[in-house]
Amino acid sequence: MILDSKSPIGPLAEKWTKHKFNSKLVNPANKRKYEVIVVGTGLAGASAAASLAELGYKVKAFCFQDSPRRAHSIAAQGGINAAKNYQNDGDSVFRLFYDTIKGGDYRSRESNVYRLAEVSVNIIDQCVAQGVPFAREYGGLLANRSFGGAQVSRTFYARGQTGQQLLLGAYSALSRQVANGKVKLYPRTEMMDVVTIDGHARGIVTRNLITGKIETHAAHAVLLCTGGYGNVFFLSTNAMGSNVTAAWRAHKKGAYFANPCYTQIHPTCIPVSGDHQSKLTLMSESLRNDGRVWVPKTVELAQKLRKGEIKPRDIKEEDRDYYLERKYPSFGNLVPRDVASRNAKDVCDEGRGVNETGQAVFLDFRDAINRDSEDAIRARYGNLFDMYQQITGENPYQTPMKIYPAVHYTMGGLWVDYNLSTTVPGLYSLGEANFSDHGANRLGASALMQGLADGYFVVPYTIGDYLAQIGPAPVDTNHPEFAKAEKGVKDAIQKLLSINGAKTVDHFHKALGHIMWEYCGMARNAEGLTKAKGMIQELRKEFWKDVKVLGANEELNQTLEKASRVADFLELGELMIDDALNRNESCGGHFRTESQTPEGEALRDDENYAYVAAWAFKGENTPEELNKEPLVFENVKLTQRSYK
Amino acid sequence: MKLTLKIWRQKNASDKGAFVTYPIDGISTDMSFLEMMDVLNEELAVKGEDPVHFDHDCREGICGMCSLYINGHPHGPKQTTTCQLHMRSFSDGDTITIEPWRAAAFPVVKDLVVDRGSFDRIIQAGGYVSVNTGGVPDANEIPIPKRIADEAFDSATCIGCGACVAACKNASAMLFTSAKISQLAMLPQGQVERMSRAEKMVAQMDAEGFGACTNTGACEAECPKGISLTNIARMNREYFSASVKSENV
Numbered sequence: 059m060i061l062d063s064k065s066p067i068g069p070l071a072e073k074w075t076k077h078k079f080n081s082k083l084v085n086p087a088n089k090r091k092y093e094v095i096v097v098g099t100g101l102a103g104a105s106a107a108a109s110l111a112e113l114g115y116k117v118k119a120f121c122f123q124d125s126p127r128r129a130h131s132i133a134a135q136g137g138i139n140a141a142k143n144y145q146n147d148g149d150s151v152f153r154l155f156y157d158t159i160k161g162g163d164y165r166s167r168e169s170n171v172y173r174l175a176e177v178s179v180n181i182i183d184q185c186v187a188q189g190v191p192f193a194r195e196y197g198g199l200l201a202n203r204s205f206g207g208a209q210v211s212r213t214f215y216a217r218g219q220t221g222q223q224l225l226l227g228a229y230s231a232l233s234r235q236v237a238n239g240k241v242k243l244y245p246r247t248e249m250m251d252v253v254t255i256d257g258h259a260r261g262i263v264t265r266n267l268i269t270g271k272i273e274t275h276a277a278h279a280v281l282l283c284t285g286g287y288g289n290v291f292f293l294s295t296n297a298m299g300s301n302v303t304a305a306w307r308a309h310k311k312g313a314y315f316a317n318p319c320y321t322q323i324h325p326t327c328i329p330v331s332g333d334h335q336s337k338l339t340l341m342s343e344s345l346r347n348d349g350r351v352w353v354p355k356t357v358e359l360a361q362k363l364r365k366g367e368i369k370p371r372d373i374k375e376e377d378r379d380y381y382l383e384r385k386y387p388s389f390g391n392l393v394p395r396d397v398a399s400r401n402a403k404d405v406c407d408e409g410r411g412v413n414e415t416g417q418a419v420f421l422d423f424r425d426a427i428n429r430d431s432e433d434a435i436r437a438r439y440g441n442l443f444d445m446y447q448q449i450t451g452e453n454p455y456q457t458p459m460k461i462y463p464a465v466h467y468t469m470g471g472l473w474v475d476y477n478l479s480t481t482v483p484g485l486y487s488l489g490e491a492n493f494s495d496h497g498a499n500r501l502g503a504s505a506l507m508q509g510l511a512d513g514y515f516v517v518p519y520t521i522g523d524y525l526a527q528i529g530p531a532p533v534d535t536n537h538p539e540f541a542k543a544e545k546g547v548k549d550a551i552q553k554l555l556s557i558n559g560a561k562t563v564d565h566f567h568k569a570l571g572h573i574m575w576e577y578c579g580m581a582r583n584a585e586g587l588t589k590a591k592g593m594i595q596e597l598r599k600e601f602w603k604d605v606k607v608l609g610a611n612e613e614l615n616q617t618l619e620k621a622s623r624v625a626d627f628l629e630l631g632e633l634m635i636d637d638a639l640n641r642n643e644s645c646g647g648h649f650r651t652e653s654q655t656p657e658g659e660a661l662r663d664d665e666n667y668a669y670v671a672a673w674a675f676k677g678e679n680t681p682e683e684l685n686k687e688p689l690v691f692e693n694v695k696l697t698q699r700s701y702k
Numbered sequence: 703m704k705l706t707l708k709i710w711r712q713k714n715a716s717d718k719g720a721f722v723t724y725p726i727d728g729i730s731t732d733m734s735f736l737e738m739m740d741v742l743n744e745e746l747a748v749k750g751e752d753p754v755h756f757d758h759d760c761r762e763g764i765c766g767m768c769s770l771y772i773n774g775h776p777h778g779p780k781q782t783t784t785c786q787l788h789m790r791s792f793s794d795g796d797t798i799t800i801e802p803w804r805a806a807a808f809p810v811v812k813d814l815v816v817d818r819g820s821f822d823r824i825i826q827a828g829g830y831v832s833v834n835t836g837g838v839p840d841a842n843e844i845p846i847p848k849r850i851a852d853e854a855f856d857s858a859t860c861i862g863c864g865a866c867v868a869a870c871k872n873a874s875a876m877l878f879t880s881a882k883i884s885q886l887a888m889l890p891q892g893q894v895e896r897m898s899r900a901e902k903m904v905a906q907m908d909a910e911g912f913g914a915c916t917n918t919g920a921c922e923a924e925c926p927k928g929i930s931l932t933n934i935a936r937m938n939r940e941y942f943s944a945s946v947k948s949e950n951v
Contacts, residue, residue, distance in 0.1 A: 109835040124757065125822050127862055128765040144842060180836070187838035189831045189891045191855040198845030216855060222764055223858060230830035237826040245819070268811055297759040331732040336740055337761045445763075448782070451732070451790050514835045562747045564740075609752055613714065614812040616755055617747065 061314070061672055061687040064475040065169035070693050071151075074173045077476070078519050082526035089114030091530035093277040094521070095262055097249045097304050099126030101221075101228055101506060102489025103283030105513030108231035111240035113518060118275055119232065120244045120264060122299055122619075127229045130285060130297040131509060134221025135342055136205060137213035138506040140178040145202055149210040151175045156694060158504060161207040161394075162469070162497020163646035163662060164696045165317070167670070167689065169476055170494045177515040178507050182214055184514055188227040192216050206343060206394060207501040218342065218441060224506055228513070248619065249304040250547040252280060252311045252485060255539050258528070259311075259485035263540075263547045267619060270612040272547055274540045276533040278525055279484045281517065282308055283509075286468035286490040288321065290627045290634065291579070292571025294465035295327060295340045301623040302630050305472050305491050313480035314672035314685060316473035316493035318630065319638035322500055322647045323580055325398035327464035328449055329418035338464040339449060341421075341442055343502060346391045348426040348435065349459065351398070352380045353419050357409040364414055370422075370458050381405055389701040396499055396647050396660070397701060399463035403580045406462075413460050422458035463580060467505060469496045469647065470637070473672040473687070477520035478512060481672075484524065488512035493670065498646025551611050554621050559604030563621045566601045570594065570624070570631055578631075578638050583651040587639045591632060598628040633673055633682060640684060643667045657702075664696050703729040703789065706797040707742065709754055712810050719810065721799075731790035735778060736761060736768065738789055755813040761785040763926065766861030769868070770814055771801040776865035776924050783863065783926045803864050805873035807911045818864050820910040821878060827906035828899040829882040831891045850888055857885040859927045866921035866929070872913030877921040879907045880937030881929050887940050897947060900940040 066073040066080070084092065092115050096107040099121040107119040121129060141154040154175035159166060182200070186192065192214050193201040202211040216223040235241040244264065251263040253274065261276040287302035288294035309315045326341045354360045355377050362368045381401060383390045393401075402419045405411065412418050427435050432455055436443070443454050450460070472480050472487040474494055480487050489509040496504060577590035601624070609615045644653040644660035645667070653661045670687040704727045712719030726745070729738050736758050743753035759767040763786040772778035778787045792798065800814065808816040846854075858881070866877035883900050886892030892899070915934060922931045 105835075112834040123759060123765075123767060124818055125862065127822075127825075128759055128767045130760060130765070133760045133762055133764050142841070182841045183838050184833075184835060186841040186844055187831065187833045187891060189854075189886050189889050191851050191858050191885070191889070192841075194846055194848045194851040196848050198847050198851075199842045216858075219764065219859065222861075223855075226858065230825065231833075231835070233822065233826040234830045234832060236822075237828075243822070245822075295762075297765065298761060299759050332730060334730065334733050334737045334741060336734070336737050339762050445786075448786055449734075449788065451788070518835065562744055564744060606747060606750075608747060608750065614755055614815060617753060 061473070061670070061685055062475065063167060063169070063687055064477060065167065066476065070168065070172050073169050074176055081519060081523035084522045084526050086114055088530055090116060092116065092525050093118070093533070095275055095277040095280045096120070096283060097262065097281065098129065098283035098285060098491070099229070099232065100129035100131035100283060100285060100489060101225055101509030102491070102513045103129070103281070104225065104228035104232045105510050106281055106283060106488055106517050107241055108228060108235050109514050109518045110521070111235035111238070117235070117241045118244065118277065119241050120247045120249060122246065122248045122267060124245055126232060126243065126245065127226060129225060130300055131225045131506070132222045133297065134506055135218045135340065137203065137215035137220045137503040138181065138224065139205070139212050139503045140182045140214060140507065141175055141212060142179050142182060144200060145211045147210045149212050153210065154178060154212065157208050158495065158501060159497070159694050160699070161499055161501040163499050163699065164497065164664070164668070164691065165645050165689065166495055166497030168691060168693055173516065174495050174508060174511050177511045180515055181507065181510045185224055185227050188230060190216065190223050190227040205502040206392070213503045221506060224510065228510070250307065251543045252308045252482070253539050253543045254311050254482060255537055258483045260533050260537070261535060261540060263543045265547070268614050270610070270615065272544055274535040274544055276535045276540070278528065278530070278533060279486065279521055281486045281488060282472065282491050283488045283513065284491045286471065287627070287630055288465045288468050290570065290631050291465045291574045292567050293330065293335060293338050293575070295324065295338050298337060301626070303623050303626045305487070306626040306630055308472060308480065308482070308485060310675045312482045312675070313485055313487070314473040314674050315470070315633060316670050316672045317470035317637065318634040318673070319578065319641060319648050320469035320498050320646065321465055322395065322467040322469060323399045323463045324466035325395055325402060325463045326421065326461045328446065329413050329460050329462035330415060339445070340464070340466065341446060341459070341461060343395070345421060345439060345442060346398070348438065349391065349421040349423050350380055350425060351382050351391050351419055351421055352378045353405045353410040353412060355379045360410045360412060360416070363412050364416055370412070370420060379405070379410070386701050393701045394499070396649070400580050400649055402463055418460040418462045420458040421461045423454065424458065427455065467500055469493065469498060469500055473670065477523065478517055479520070479524065484528070486517060486521065488517060498648055551618065551622070554605070554607045554618065554625070555611065557602065557605050557607065559606050561604050562606055563617055563624055566597065566605060567620070567624045567627070569597055570628055573597070574631055574634070578634055581649050581651050582638045584639060587635050591635045594628065594632045594635065601625065601628055636682065637671055637673065640671060641667055659700070662698070703731065703792070703794040705729055705792065705795070708797060708799045709814070710801045711754070711813055714812055715809055729789055731788070733789045734761070734785060735772070735787040735789065736785050755815050757815050758785060764861060766863035769803050769816065769863060771803060771868055773799055776803065776868040777926055781924065781926060781928070803868040805867045805912070807873065807875070808864060808867060818862070820912070821862050821864065821875070823910060824875065824879055824903055824906045825882065828895065828902040829886070831886060832895060844890055846890060854885045854888045857881045857888070857929065857933055860929050861927055863926065865924050865926060867912065869920040869924035870913065871918065871920070872916060874915045874921070875907050875910070875912035876915040876934045876937065877925065877929055879903050880933035883940055884933040884936045887936065896940065897944040900937065900944045901948060904937070904941050
């Protein structure tokens with residue numbers, strides 16, 4: 059199938075305006091005749107549900123958490139980008155567009171990214187009007203800070219809790235529509251399948267997580283705002299419940315899955331401390347402004363450290379390797395996320411890693427403290443140091459922090475066109491769940507921007523065009539397709555419950571995570587990927603033979619919830635491997651060891667891989683079909699990134 | 703570490719529930735409290751027993767999903783969320799009692815999981831500024847003194863976990879409700895609906911069956927985000943002035 063991005067023709071800066079004008083509208087009196095389902099209540103879902111309800115549509119909003127306010131958008135720390143140019147430092151919509159395209163290593167669609175930059179300014183206005191308490195200057199106007207990958211200060215923030223404040227803003231708008239009777243809320247409800255009729259999305263099947271009841275819901279359109287799939291790695295900075303189930307089941311109903319191998323691995327996380335570890339915690343990137351990254355020069359010293367025979371402070375200056383400063387003298391410790399992560403892996407692979415596990419590097423504030431005083435460092439990073447101490451029990455003012463990269467964000471996701479429509483008409487995907495705006499690497503403070511852009515300012519326009527075309531004839535769940543989908547869901551649950559094997563769900567999830575991290579993590583190659591593919595197939599077979607899921611469907615059953623999600627991760631994992639194998643180039647977060655410069659840096663292959671890889675599901679245990687959307691760059695020049 | 707866990711088990715909302723004692727061994731001080739619970743649940747699952755159900759999600763102290771009343775304190779002995787509590791806060795041989803939040807307005811769903819939907823309904827009663835998407839003024843057209851913005855932020859930092867209710871002998875939701883009322887009452891954006899907001903949110907809080915406030919300050923002492931009692935004073939002021947001027951008599 060030819061993938062038509064439906065990007066409007068014409069000059070970049072006029073595309074969105076023209077497109078809005080050319081889109082069909084739904085008459086205000088007719089809007090109440092249309093029903094829209096929104097799955098997920100993070101920034102994208104809550105903002106979309108609220109905005110659509112304000113327009114007059116009848117909305118149903120679903121989330122698996124006990125309240126829409128708990129979606130994982132809430133954990134975002136740093137900030138949100140917007141091309142306001144309040145600082146008068148040369149920012150513009152085009153510059154934000156350019157930085158995002160370049161930061162994504164030239165693997166995203168120009169028209170989408172430009173629109174994102176364009177509406178970014180509206181987002182800040184909207185959030186302020188809602189009462190989001192952004193940081194302010196003494197004059198009462200909004201404050202900004204700078205972030206990685208940009209030379210201007212365009213990041214708006216609310217201390218280290220920007221995601222929380224933005225989500226609570228969207229949640230308040232959503233709550234207002236619930237009170238108005240325009241949105242019906244379904245918390246503790248998981249989407250189990252999409253229902254399609256004549257190729258169009260017409261509803262979903264859900265499981266009530268308290269009662270286990272399987273229900274069907276019909277609508278004129280379905281929006282999946284269900285976040286990323288980082289938990290395929292078991293350990294990540296995602297919330298424990300974050301999962302791929304909604305997106306994956308949509309994929310199996312015909313929605314193409316784009317660039318699944320693009321994952322972002324964040325360099326500064328608290329390292330794994332043992333097998334019991336359930337999740338990883340991010341330490342803000344800002345720490346690299348003052349912290350120096352190092353490991354011992356020799357394997358012998360690293361071993362002594364690990365055994366506790368010597369302390370980090372015992373290691374003399376000449377025995378330390380500040381490897382980022384050594385290899386990248388001009389950017390030093392502030393190289394981009396993907397470069398910092400890969401280098402940490404390299405030194406640990408050489409056996410020079412620290413921590414009991416050997417999987418960590420030092421982030422040392424000794425020199426900064428000597429230079430600026432402990433109080434100055436406390437003023438800058440006090441809350442982060444406290445958090446670190448709480449988790450590790452070590453005092454980072456006295457001994458260097460230990461950090462290691464961890465899975466943080468997934469740039470891949472459901473393929474969408476310019477309207478955010480998947481390849482299934484009537485099925486939309488917003489926020490991290492889609493693939494659209496970040497290419498092969500996301501810049502800091504851009505995830506919040508994209509989630510809210512999609513929900514507040516894009517989908518409310520684009521969905522009208524579709525709805526106006528299909529007309530407001532009522533849809534209901536009596537169609538046989540609903541019964542069929544419902545039966546499929548019930549059968550799958552029964553199958554899980556009937557296996558009664560010997561191994562726990564977490565056993566399989568951890569095993570999968572281990573394979574993914576080892577072979578499809580920071581560095582990938584054909585040999586490893588091929589091996590991993592076989593291992594995942596074996597693991598999946600074993601899962602369906604030997605998993606132990608206790609209890610029944612008709613109750614709150616957290617093991618069953620997990621099992622159902624892990625079953626989907628076991629399938630997605632293989633597609634990620636296929637995608638990583640296919641993309642024999644390095645770009646952004648995807649590093650193929652076969653494709654590097656003589657200095658060991660990522661080497662893109664624009665001639666052969668300047669496309670979006672969109673995979674079509676062809677049936678159980680059948681290879682997926684690769685479809686390509688060529689990426690055409692009319693407004694930026696493709697260059698090799700260098701940080702030497 | 704070797705520990706004895708006394709955990710509240712309750713099959714569902716209509717079950718009576720009881721404490722069940724579980725010995726557990728091999729707990730490392732680096733584990734978070736919830737990871738210790740994971741270890742217990744893996745052991746139970748292997749034995750074929752129903753795992754202990756508890757709420758949790760982000761495990762970084764911000765989503766407000768985790769709860770647990772540990773040794774008589776919501777979120778345990780430290781002023782933090784349960785997910786940020788680590789086992790080094792306990793000693794080898796300790797007995798740890800783990801219960802759900804106890805409040806009429808937070809009915810138990812199963813084991814340690816409770817229904818906090820009442821909090822959502824309090825927000826739905828008025829915890830917002832009534833602006834639609836689009837058509838709002840430029841962000842810098844609403845200047846806000848830094849001190850006010852910072853204070854509003856302090857109130858807005860509430861994570862809605864319900865520890866304040868669990869800590870209160872009256873199961874009062876005054877700290878939660880007042881934090882939202884305060885945030886919006888301090889900001890210029892919240893002025894238009896200031897009076898009706900206070901009235902409606904307080905009315906909803908009462909309708910949900912939360913208790914009254916007797917100023918013991920337990921909520922503030924146990925709040926993982928340090929939400930201050932000042933918010934309650936501010937809410938009372940808002941509510942009083944709203945009832946004097948109310949058009950809803």
